[in-house]
Amino acid sequence: SQKIEQNSEALNIQEGKTATLTCNYxxxxxxxxxxxRQDPGRGPVFLLLIRENEKEKRKERLKVTFDTTLKQSLFHxxxxxxxxxxxxxxxxxxxxxxxxTFGGGTRLMVKP
Amino acid sequence: xxxVAQSPRYKIIEKRxxxxxxxxxxxxxxxxxxYQQILGQGPKLLIQFQNNGVVDDxxxxxxxxxxxxxxxxxxxxxxxxxxxxDSAVYxxxxxxxxxxxxxxxxxxxxxxxL
Numbered sequence: 307s308q309k310i311e312q313n314s315e316a317l318n319i320q321e322g323k324t325a326t327l328t329c330n331y332x333x334x335x336x337x338x339x340x341x342x343r344q345d346p347g348r349g350p351v352f353l354l355l356i357r358e359n360e361k362e363k364r365k366e367r368l369k370v371t372f373d374t375t376l377k378q379s380l381f382h383x384x385x386x387x388x389x390x391x392x393x394x395x396x397x398x399x400x401x402x403x404x405x406x407t408f409g410g411g412t413r414l415m416v417k418p
Numbered sequence: 419x420x421x422v423a424q425s426p427r428y429k430i431i432e433k434r435x436x437x438x439x440x441x442x443x444x445x446x447x448x449x450x451x452x453y454q455q456i457l458g459q460g461p462k463l464l465i466q467f468q469n470n471g472v473v474d475d476x477x478x479x480x481x482x483x484x485x486x487x488x489x490x491x492x493x494x495x496x497x498x499x500x501x502x503x504d505s506a507v508y509x510x511x512x513x514x515x516x517x518x519x520x521x522x523x524x525x526x527x528x529x530x531x532l
Contacts, residue, residue, distance in 0.1 A: 314458075338519065349422070349509050349523030350461065395460050399519070404449070405474060406521065408460035 312409035327381040329396030335374045336398040344393045386416045422524035436498040443512030453509040
């Protein structure tokens with residue numbers, strides 16, 4: 307079965323530092339991975355999509371990498387701010403690319 | 419652009435009772451998803467519609483859960499009868515059928531079964 311795993315422990319970092327979150331998957335590499343942000347009491351919000359043939363994708367202070375050898379995606383937030391505190395979800399696409407399987411999410415806490 | 423609307427936002431019922439959730443997707447989005455999110459876990463897909471047809475419902479507990487999207491727009495998800503383990507947030511999401519793979523989520527309905 308296709309599994310996708312994220313570190314269930316919360317990540318605590320100091321404001322201004324770079325936060326790095328990890329997403330590992332099993333079996334074949336998906337056509338793409340997506341990262342979402344979820345705040346308490348709200349639905350997930352899409353952040354970035356990275357395709358299998360892309361090694362890196364950037365958007366403002368966010369950077370995502372996709373390593374098909376390690377079967378891993380890393381999500382970086384540079385110059386982190388307390389407002390970045392949230393749960394971040396990684397999701398993999400199925401073969402057809404039309405369905406997502408979500409990881410359990412990692413909670414990020416940025417302290418001022 | 420209006421987002422995905424869901425109602426109610428909260429619902430408390432006793433086990434063995436029935437409950438229904440409603441979702442109105444973003445206008446023009448052909449694909450609609452229902453997810454179950456248990457506290458501390460990621461969303462789990464229950465059912466996916468393309469217009470008014472079911473694309474995947476392999477993880478829907480069909481003995482108690484049902485969903486419909488009769489006119490290819492709004493959708494309802496029903497649980498009958500509810501069990502304690504159904505306590506969760508039920509999220510609705512929608513996406514277009516074009517190249518954009520982004521799913522847009524509603525705020526969810528928080529269900530507590532006592």
